[in-house]
Amino acid sequence: MDHDLVGQLFKKYYNDVLLYAMSLTRNASEAEDLVSEAFFKALAIADDVKNFKAWILKVCRNLFLNKKRKHSKIVELSEDMSSECDDVLQQIVKDENYRALYNAIGLLPQNLKEVILLFYFEDMRVDAISLIVGKSESNVKVMLYRGREQIKQILEK
Structure with missing residues (x-):
């Protein structure tokens, strides 16, 4: 896929994918990592993805599930993580x-x-x-x- 196109898609969908990743991970840094990995995967896909937003959200979900399986533990919020999530969410x-x-x-x-x-x-x-x-x-x-x-x-x- 064209790097310029990925850049445009990144600008257009970054916030949506980040919010979705936050809802999955409940951790800002993990969510940002998921988003980065998802858009990195976008570099390798064909140009004929019909619904990029649905596709990138599914990639994000699958990456989360893979990490969750790999670590085989439930993601829990500590007090620090909770306040970090609240800071991000309060802006929105x-x-x-x-x-x-x-x-x-x-x-x-x-x-x-x-x-x-x-x-x-x-x-x-x-x-x-x-x-x-x-x-x-x-x-x-x-x-x-x-x-x-x-x-x-x-x-x-």
Whole structure:
């Protein structure tokens, strides 16, 4: 792939991919590493990727899952990591309701959280999400429904 094209795609999608990586890792430095690796892989792909955003998010997800498997441990936030995530998120999230919603989403199981973030925060369609997470479109719709229901329960507490 042309390096100039990768540069343009990097500028266009960096923030989206970084937010997605942050939702996976809950750690700013790990998220930045994932984003760098994902865009590095973009250098090797063919020019005919139809939906680059969906593709790069799937690459990011797969890199995360591979690292998680390799280290075979659950990523946990320490107090330092939590404040580091909060600093990054506070730049993006200014509204108190938005923050409450984001925190509620953070309490969801990983599979539901991922689908909710892609659908509502990345404005992705169900068909693109199904490609990223490897589930059927109807399964993604069910996951969206369950995620919304769990968020309602969390916010009502």
